[in-house]
Amino acid sequence: MKKFIYTLIILIMPLSAWSQTKVAMLISGHGNQGDINLSYDLEELAQSYLVLVNNDILVDIVSPEGGSVNVHNKKDNLLYIQDFKKLALDSLKQTISAKEALKNGYDAVMIIGGDGAMFDLPFHHDTQVLLKQFVDKNKPIAAVCHGPAALVDIKLEDGSYFVSNRRVNSFTRIEDNAFKKDKLSKYPFVVQTKLEARGAIFESNSPMLPYVAVDDKLITAQNPMSVAKATEALILALNKSLKPRELFKDEATLQLVSMARAEGDYIIDIALAREKQKYDMQYLAMYGFYAYQLAETKEDKLTELRIMEQVSKHFSHPNYSLALIQAYLDQDFILKAKALKQLLLRHSPDFKLPENIQKL
Secondary structure (H helix, E strand, O other), X not given: OHHHHHHHHHHHOOHHHHHOXXXXXXXXXXXXXXXXXXXXXXXXXXXXXXXXXXXXXXXXXXXXXXXXXXXXXXXXXXXXXXXXXXXXXXXXXXXXXHHHHOOOOOOEEEEOOOHHHHOOOOOOHHHHHHHHHHHHOOOOEEEEOOHHHHHOOOEOOOOOEXXXXXXXXXXXXXXXXXXXXXXXXXXOOOHHHHHHHOOOEEOOOOOOOOOEEEEOOEEEEOOHHHHHHHHHHHHHHOOOOOOOOOOOHHHHHHHHHHHHHHHOOHHHHHHHHXXXXXXXXXXXXXXXXXXXXXXXXXXXXXXXXXXXXXXXXXXXOHHHHHHHHHHHHHOOOHHHHHHHHHHHHHHOOXXXXXXXXXXX
């Protein structure tokens, strides 16, 4: 009788239920080992998960040892984090282990970044076996931010490294040195350096800006701003069409900056005049604050300075004005520096200026 019922279920179940694409989302479980600050990136996981689910793809969240993983609440004000937690909070309380995932026959894997990815994903035996399974079967692999660290030691049957001679991307050395100073000394390696040492052809955008490298069925992305598009690239690698979606605010904001660098800084004014609600002003200001400092060439510094000036029309804060004054001085734009200093003191008379700017 049980056999009859089982056969009946098979016959009446829609074909889509048997053929639906299923993706393993691999996250670090290192935060469970004592330092919750060295964990997976929740924002990356949330964006990628929502894009996959929106495209009717089944998702399992996998961690090396499985079980419950830490879930931070620092960004609970973001709507997409709220949406993700409604759908997936239970999955984070009972993630699937890499060993168990070996038996599940996934169509692709999405490797999420975060500092923790540097500590367990490249060294955990079952995790490496799982990833090697995707490599051997030539199934799509996407890895974002620090996620490509999981791939650096995987080899092909001929003994060569999987990433060798492949176009790849990851969180860059510049970004690590700028934003991970407090953790960098703990890292077992720097992901860009290790990828290059393995013979990868490393590609990247300027710091903080999105970039996705696609080499056949290997998809790698630079930073959190690249995650959603890397996920869409993974969906295309699965030969599925993409559903329309509204860009996440942080994604849209840094995409806007990338366009402004290429097409002219006035793009920022036009976009904000049209649909300011689509963009995150804090992210825009963050870019303006750091990008000039991280620029390496004279040309790039002048480009970033023009972006800073555009952002200053839409965002006001004494520290941002101070950073812009210092950039002006660095370029010997003394009159602009003096004018902005006076404006800053007019609006924030109690703001303490550095000695070199006080003397202007």
